[in-house]
Amino acid sequence: MARHGRMSVTLARIGVWIWAVGAVVVAASIGGYRLQLLSLIPAFIGYVASVAIMAVATLFLLVGMIGGRGRMGGWGFNATCWIALVLTVGMTLNNLLWLRQGQVSPPIHDITTDTVNPPEFVDILPLRAGAPNPPEYAGSQVAEQQLAAYPEIEPLELDVSPVEAMALAESAARAMEWELIAVAPGEGRLEAVATTAWFGFKDDVVVRIVESGDGSLVDVRSKSRLGLSDVGTNARRIRAFMAQMQPN
DSSP states (O other), X not given: OHHHHHHHHHHHHHHHHHHHHHHHHHHHHHHHHHTTSSOHHHHHHHHHHHHHHHHHHHHHHHHHHHHTTTOSOSHHHHHHHHHHHXXXXXXXXXXXXXXXXXXXXXXXXXXXXXXXXXXXXXXXXXXXXXXXXOSSOOOHHHHHHHHHHOTTXXXXXXXXXXXXXXXXXXHHHHHTTOEEEEEXXXXXXXXXXXXXXXXXXXXXXXXXXXXXXXXXXXXXEEEESSOSOOTTHHHHHHHHHHHHHSOO
8 A cells, every 4th residue: 555655656757757848838838829939830839738737637636646545645735736737737627618609610710790791900011011811801601601600790889979888998998908009089990909818819900980870880800820720719809898888
């Protein structure tokens, strides 16, 4: 039993070291890309490798901690094992959810509330120069996929004037921590850049506001600069923005 306990503790220790390696790899991959030290492909390969490393770490930690319960040594080592286990499991679940989202999301990266006459980018165009995804809307093929996957993405009608609606749009964009590129109330146009949390991908957003009866009609378009599929990111962004724009 003592030998079995020592073996379990050893496995847990190995799991902690493997977790540490995985943490370094994921930090180097994401940080390297955000600091422009790595291009996307090696950064993504590193991230995928870190996921595999974390999975191995989880296995070692689980086996070691279950087999070595009561023999894990001091409080510090126990705490380290639990922290490593929680972080590896959390990262694994996050990636499983991300992969699932990728499976159910259509392979598109340009989402708009108006698929017939989508809002156009103006001031953001220089920022998209050289981006893999062109600023133009791809048309009916993209529209059909969006309407099938995100039927709830629709224009927002507000019982306020276009000027008031623009103020709400600007406030919502700031609340979502977008980088404002243009706020043109006279043209009913707001443009901004949204940065994703992990790799810091740049997605561009344009808001169009026009008078509609006694109120305003708000259309939004969100488009990724690179990548075939946005894994639902642009649709989630538009939904969150529309909810944020609702007047109190």
